[in-house]
Amino acid sequence: MEVTDQQILETYKKGKQDLAFSQLMTKYQERIYWHIRRMVLKHDDANDIIQNTFIKAWKGLEKFREEANLYTWLYRIATNETITFINQNKKRLAQNIDDVAEVLQQEKTDNHYTGEEIKIKLQQAISTLPEKQKLVFNMKYFQEMKYQDMADILGGSVGSLKASYFHAVKKIEEFLTK
């Protein structure tokens, strides 16, 4: 049975920090990884970011306020780390649709991606979106996250997120059908 966030925090408070952290990672590492990976596409980059994310979480767990949700707190750290990484590596990362195709072809060669042509086209379409719409689209379309959870992670209102998602799917539809 999966441990609850409350149990993880209680374990941490009892002084069993290593165990608590291990439980936290086991519970969330995959979800957090895919959240990051969809933003940066490359496994190596996602690996760097997830490590930084959990190091930050380890350092911040002591000060974690229980009013917040452990799940949204972790997602927020991961999102911030991803955006920071993207900004720091703008020149190196895939910036346009050609770069995206190239990166995904390379990932295919490394057996890190198995998507067909249409999936690559979808990733190219996503790459044309502004940063926030890209995040919202990935979280809603692939992770099927609730708007309220997205608002807790990204900030802003549910209404603005709904608008962002609407604009994102509309642009992607236009890109794929043109």
Next chain:
Amino acid sequence: MQKKESYLQMDKNNQHINFSSNGSNNDFELPKNYFDEMQLEIKAKIIEEKLKALVTNSNDFKVPQGYFKQLQSHIPLKKKTPIVSLISSRVIKYAAAVAIILTLGIIGYQTYSTTSTADEFLLADNFATTSVEDYFNDLTEDQTTIELIEYSEETNAPVTKEQNTTVKEVEDIIDDPITIDPTDLLEIEEEDFDIL
């Protein structure tokens, strides 16, 4: 939506319908901008369904085998060691206060003692006659000559070299009152003004 509202307004004006313009004739409350957001959500959902029919949202990204099992071991976690202060902050405060007082005390003492020594030194009565005598006698012939030549060059005074200065002569020099001609002072002031 706007059309519906205008119909409602028309009916209200004609007193056909007895409820407010937003159509709520009950006590239920709706979230702000509910209908606008609902429209957006439905439109997005329709496009999303079309997209999913075209491109599934399945995950085609892969990770190396056993990646998630090993991920935790790759994260360098440092054990948090609690920092325990050996001395309480209260003790540190007192120690700092004592240190400041001591420092001020030492500085004050040194200043006072230096001033006292200087004052004492300046008193003519404390001049040991033998010290002055010793000083003149200790001077080598060359040193005395050089100093006298330098002095004569600066003052244009005639120099007579007397090697065996007696105690009496030295005492006479010390006791001799200095007389200053007021005209000399006037000349000095005029020179100062010229410089300025």
